[in-house]
Amino acid sequence: MARADYANKTISLGIVVFPGFDPLDIFGPLELFSGISYTHNWTLSLVASKVGPVSSRVPPHVMVPGMPPLEAGHMLQQSIVATHSFQSAPKLDILLIPGGMGNVFLDQHNDTSIEDFVVQRFVEVDYLLSVCTGSFSLAKAGVLNGRRATTNKASWGWVTKSYGTNVTWVPTARWVEDGKIWSSSGVSSGIDMTYAFLRHLYGSEDQGLTTLMSTIEYAPHTNPHWDPFAVVNKVPGANETASLADCVAPVGLD
């Protein structure tokens, strides 16, 4: 059932970016948000500490206490252009927080700009989405207290143990929906969550969404309980009896 008040409004989407963000956490969902903006009115703010290029290069950061920082400077990097700062970002209807190891660097340098922004905008937004370890920032912001959420299963240990009170971390979940907070598992899960999210907003009959999926030739995982990566990554409490495979097909065939 579509959200009636979203049918004809201009939806203001904000996506936070930070040095060492994971590009696919953003560009998977954005392929759908951008595509749906052909038939529906949306605006996009790419929000960072300041306007201008933001690199996916992960600054050196300590992953194991007492060990030297993990160096990732030799890896390929790409820069995208932030359109707004945390201060200049407009009113938002939807806010998406991606993951990427850059958020570990920020945490280790006592930079809480992402979390401060989440707290500041939490009441205003209709929806708060996280992809991958973006839920680390949500937990740190305190908005997951008493809620259910998930994260990248390869990062389960450090994400779930770091911040948050009474957070019910769901070990087997492609994504979790708890009220207005939707959190996905790792990286590519973001696009599956976004498809489900857009169906939530516009209903299952939205032809623009169906056509879009066939244009980008993506057959989404539509079962939020399919999560073989929790098993592969040995997450405690993962459902080991469910099938590791999922059979996907183009949407809109029935």
Added chain:
Amino acid sequence: MARADYANKTISLGIVVFPGFDPLDIFGPLELFSGISYTHNWTLSLVASKVGPVSSRVPPHVMVPGMPPLEAGHMLQQSIVATHSFQSAPKLDILLIPGGMGNVFLDQHNDTSIEDFVVQRFVEVDYLLSVCTGSFSLAKAGVLNGRRATTNKASWGWVTKSYGTNVTWVPTARWVEDGKIWSSSGVSSGIDMTYAFLRHLYGSEDQGLTTLMSTIEYAPHTNPHWDPFAVVNKVPGANETASLADCVAPVGLD
């Protein structure tokens, strides 16, 4: 069987970007190329007409002769930063050409800069990859003459009829491999092709690649003949008897 000469070399990857490129055509493959650069030596050149931001916004362009130009200015756009110009790009081992409707605009404005670059670098590169309607540029460059290739099935008509001599356009194909030219179908197909491509380079035993897929939680389509979107998009000659579904699972389980 891995390519022996790639095991220890630094691989120079070039990706062309142009106004109106499709971001996921690039960032799907780049998630894998960037990830593999943790354990293998790669360099990346994002190549455009000039260094600096390049927008995904599609300029107005005529899709139906005699009709007004298609306006896409209201759609969401993102800008990424090109690191090299066509003139300054270094020697490349692999060149990837994405799609996106911006290449139609360039064609209609007699801008052949992408195709000129492909021709200029064709002998030098070990591999030439295209994602989605990037194969339109390859056909226009003449490098598909007498070869097999595919393209986005939602764009089949205009891509396959525009340029090229004796191009065998393969209607049912997630991706096609013809010697050093690999071409994928639409958008999300690029990541499946890239996984197969990296297995071609490094072999099926490469642990870095297997771990990467479980970290980004992507279960790839590994059958290049799975192409339900050819059927959905009514491509002439599409295989209508094959299953529209594909069952995918994490790699490296066996």
